Amino acid sequence: MSSKQGVILYGPPAAGKDTVTAALTELSPRYAQFARLKVGIGKSAGYRMGTMEQLRELEAAGDVVYANTRYGNTYVIDAPGLDAAFAAGVPVVHLGQVDGIRALVDGYRADWSVVLLWCPRKATADRSLGRGDKDTAARLVAWDATREDLDAHPGAIWDLRVDTTVASPQDSARLIDHLLAQRAGAAAP
Template sequence: MPSGVILYGPPGSGKDAITSELTELRSEFALFERLKAGPGRTTGYRVTTVDHIEELSRTGELLYRNARYDAEYAIDRHGVAALVDSDRIPILHMGQVVGASAVAAFPLHWMRVLLWCPLDTTESRSIGRGDKDVQARVKAWHETREDLLAHETEPWTLTLRTDQMSPPESANAIIDALAANASAESQNIRELVG
């Protein structure tokens, strides 16, 4: 069965950097560009309208949909299928545990990777990359922590502390776990998030 990778974590936990490393190390990895309707960053997204997202939702084409930073985001079946059909391993960036679970409706061997970093890491990385909404990202860090605690029995294939591992180390750990066909297990979330 083909594989997919879910990178879940708070803002600044390294989803972009690790994705970049994965795509450099192995050509079959590809970032899944979520649909986005609203303001803010457009790099890494397929820009669309709320009406289009609504239409996809009505026709059952969405695996997951959420709102954050005054924008609407969606993961569509067609977008994931297009990558799989071209023999790529889709990498999905997630900020909600329910989203990580919802995409499992698409029949792939999903590797669920929990990326974690402390609040000060999120804040310093956000400032360092010039985000204009640092406080919104700090708020999202807290929301991610609460989300993990509310779903602490949720299984993860791999848990990586990205304040302690470089992006290349993290990418190689993901590649190794994928090669080993590692299975998802519950983690000690309370210890992880403090």
């Protein structure tokens, strides 16, 4: 088991990945959201904006751990970005694809805690509209894709499952923090 601990938050759009990550960073400054490299347009907050040339360079060096395309953009988890994130503390990586989890767990050596954050489709719609998203319809398509992804991978193993319509962001953060403390204790000599 690696001494580097990281958190993967998996779930559909508006399940609470950003909100739970914010609660984690309030709980402890060692947590920080991993800023994926984004090649495309639109929202830049929380991303490292990049170019197709940068993506090609990462691919040529074998430094792309996982990449996916959604909303017309390409989102990249890269080894140099992960190296920097681990040097700073405990990265919290947001994913919406089981294949992304597998690629990250298999492709970057660390002690990854995988957390399923879930909410019903209606909660995604309500939260998306409530926060003023202009692409709620696309987020509901992504919710459907996440549900299909889960159904297609019934053997996916979660270290923790949280229904974000029941657990508050602060309670979710405490559960995740406790999980990491348990895993660190189990790994201690």
